[in-house]
Amino acid sequence: MERTIAKIDVRQADQTDPLRAFRDRFELPEGVIYLDGNSLGALPKTVKQRVARTISQEWGEQLIRSWNAADWVHLPQRVGNKIARLIGAQEATVVAADSTSINLFKVLSAALQLNPGRSKIISEGDNFPTDLYIAEGVAKQIGKDHQLVLADTAADICAMLDEDVAVLMLTHVNYRTGYRHDMKALTKAAHDRGILVIWDLCHTAGAMQVDLAGANADFAIGCGYKYLNGGPGAPAFLYVNPRHQGGFRQPLSGWFGHRAPFDFDPSYAPSGSIEQYLCGTPPVLGMVAMDEAMSVWDDVDMTAVRAKSVALCDCFIQNVGAYADQFNLTLVTPRDADRRGSQVSYSCDNGYAIMQALIARGVIGDFRAPDIIRFGMTPLYLSFAEVEGAAAILKDVLATRAWDAAEYQVRGAVT
Ligand SMILES: Cc1ncc(COP(=O)(O)O)c(C=O)c1O
Structure with missing residues (x-):
C-alpha cells in the first residue's frame, strides 16, 4: 500500500x-533556493579563510616546509578519518584521494584479484555511467575473461548472484531516482555466495548515516563534492575493509602507497595498510578545502x-x-x-x-x-x-x- x-x-x-x-x-x-547540494554542495564559510591561509602562508611563505610543518603529507589520512565517522568505518580504513572513478578502478581491481576463478561483475543498468565504464575498462584490462552483467531492476539482483559472480558493484542511492538499496541485506546475500561487494556512496555520504562496518561491506567509494561540501572536483574517498587491506596490491602503485616513499627505493613495497590505496602527490588545495569542509560535521x-x-x-x-x-x-x-x-x-x-x-x-x-x-x-x-x-x-x-x-x-x- x-x-x-x-x-x-x-x-x-x-x-x-x-x-x-x-x-x-x-x-x-x-534569492536562491538551492536544491542541488546533491550535485555540488554549498561553500562552508570557513573554507574560504582556510584555503586563503594555505595559499598565502603555507605555500607563499613556508613553501616546501609546509609538507611537514602544516602536515600536508597526511591530509589524505586525516580527511579519510573524518569521513570514516560518517559512513560507519573504523579509523585507518578510509583515505581521501583522486576521483570516485579512479578509486573504483583501484578497489574493483583489488576485488577481482581477491576473488579469482569467477568471471562476472554484477551491477545495474541504471547505475551511474562512470561506474559501468570503469568496470568495462577493468574487465578488459585486468580480468581478461571477466564480463559486466547488468540487472534491469533492483528486484532482479539477488537472483543473479550465482557461483560465477566475483563482485557485486552497486550505488547505494540511485543518482536519478533516489532509490536506496538495502546495504546490509544485499551484502549478506552476496557474501553467502562468496561474492565481494563494492558500494558507491556518492549520494549517501553526508546525506544519511550509513554503517559500512555493520554491513560488513568489502569496499566503498564516494565523492567529496556533493553532501560533504568539499568543493568542485573535491578529492574523493575510498574504504577498504581491514580484512582486505594487506591482501592485494592495487594496480595504481604510485609512491604515496609505498611503505617508505622517501627511501626512494627503485622497487615497490606496498604500505600494507589503507595507504597503499594512495597513488601520487595529493592535491593540497583541494584537500585543505575538503578537510575544512569536514570540520562542519564535527558538531552534526x-x-x-x-x-x-x-x-x-x-x-x-x-x-x-x-x-x-x-x-x-x-x-x-x-x-x-x-x-x-x-x-x-x-x-x-x-x-x-x-x-x-x-x-x-x-x-x-x-x-x-x-x-x-x-x-x-x-x-x-x-x-x-x-x-x-x-x-x-x-x-x-x-x-x-x-x-x-x-x-x-x-x-x-x-x-
Ligand atoms: C553515483 C556516482 N558515482 C560516480 C560519480 C562521478 O565520479 P567522479 O567524481 O569520478 O566524476 C557520480 C557523479 O555524480 C555519481 O553520482
Missing part, C-alpha cells in the same frame, strides 16, 4: 528544527540529519503532489523513506527547459537525461519554507508555460 505522508506545518518545522543554526555556516546567495548529529532529510523530501512530495497529475509530473522517487536517499525526482516532458526556467527564478535543481528533474535536500542549509516555496515556483513555471521560451531550450555542456 502507498505510504501516506502526514501534512507538515512548515513554520513549526522550521522553528523546531534542531539543525537550523548550521545554515549560517554556509555561503548562500540571496546524523540522526537529526536523516530525520530532517526525510521530512524535507516529504514536504516537497506533498506540495508538488497537489498539482503533479495536472502537469504530467511522475514521481520516480520512492514515497517510502526507507527506500530512498535525500532527493526527490520527477519524470516529465520538457524537463530540461522546465529546470532552466526554475533556475532563472532562483530555484536551482538539475536535469538528468532522458527526462528527470532532480531536487536535492540538504538538511544542514535548507529550510522547510524554502522547500514549500520551491514547489510553488515550480507550479507557476508549469502553469504559465514559462519553460516554453526559446532561451530555456538550449542545452549547456553540464545539465
Whole structure:
C-alpha cells in the first residue's frame, strides 16, 4: 500500500528544527533556493579563510616546509578519518584521494584479484555511467575473461548472484531516482555466495548515516563534492575493509602507497595498510578545502540529519503532489523513506527547459537525461519554507508555460 505522508506545518518545522543554526555556516546567495547540494554542495564559510591561509602562508611563505610543518603529507589520512565517522568505518580504513572513478578502478581491481576463478561483475543498468565504464575498462584490462552483467531492476539482483559472480558493484542511492538499496541485506546475500561487494556512496555520504562496518561491506567509494561540501572536483574517498587491506596490491602503485616513499627505493613495497590505496602527490588545495569542509560535521548529529532529510523530501512530495497529475509530473522517487536517499525526482516532458526556467527564478535543481528533474535536500542549509516555496515556483513555471521560451531550450555542456 502507498505510504501516506502526514501534512507538515512548515513554520513549526522550521522553528523546531534542531539543525537550523548550521545554515549560517554556509555561503548562500540571496534569492536562491538551492536544491542541488546533491550535485555540488554549498561553500562552508570557513573554507574560504582556510584555503586563503594555505595559499598565502603555507605555500607563499613556508613553501616546501609546509609538507611537514602544516602536515600536508597526511591530509589524505586525516580527511579519510573524518569521513570514516560518517559512513560507519573504523579509523585507518578510509583515505581521501583522486576521483570516485579512479578509486573504483583501484578497489574493483583489488576485488577481482581477491576473488579469482569467477568471471562476472554484477551491477545495474541504471547505475551511474562512470561506474559501468570503469568496470568495462577493468574487465578488459585486468580480468581478461571477466564480463559486466547488468540487472534491469533492483528486484532482479539477488537472483543473479550465482557461483560465477566475483563482485557485486552497486550505488547505494540511485543518482536519478533516489532509490536506496538495502546495504546490509544485499551484502549478506552476496557474501553467502562468496561474492565481494563494492558500494558507491556518492549520494549517501553526508546525506544519511550509513554503517559500512555493520554491513560488513568489502569496499566503498564516494565523492567529496556533493553532501560533504568539499568543493568542485573535491578529492574523493575510498574504504577498504581491514580484512582486505594487506591482501592485494592495487594496480595504481604510485609512491604515496609505498611503505617508505622517501627511501626512494627503485622497487615497490606496498604500505600494507589503507595507504597503499594512495597513488601520487595529493592535491593540497583541494584537500585543505575538503578537510575544512569536514570540520562542519564535527558538531552534526546524523540522526537529526536523516530525520530532517526525510521530512524535507516529504514536504516537497506533498506540495508538488497537489498539482503533479495536472502537469504530467511522475514521481520516480520512492514515497517510502526507507527506500530512498535525500532527493526527490520527477519524470516529465520538457524537463530540461522546465529546470532552466526554475533556475532563472532562483530555484536551482538539475536535469538528468532522458527526462528527470532532480531536487536535492540538504538538511544542514535548507529550510522547510524554502522547500514549500520551491514547489510553488515550480507550479507557476508549469502553469504559465514559462519553460516554453526559446532561451530555456538550449542545452549547456553540464545539465
Ligand atoms: C553515483 C556516482 N558515482 C560516480 C560519480 C562521478 O565520479 P567522479 O567524481 O569520478 O566524476 C557520480 C557523479 O555524480 C555519481 O553520482
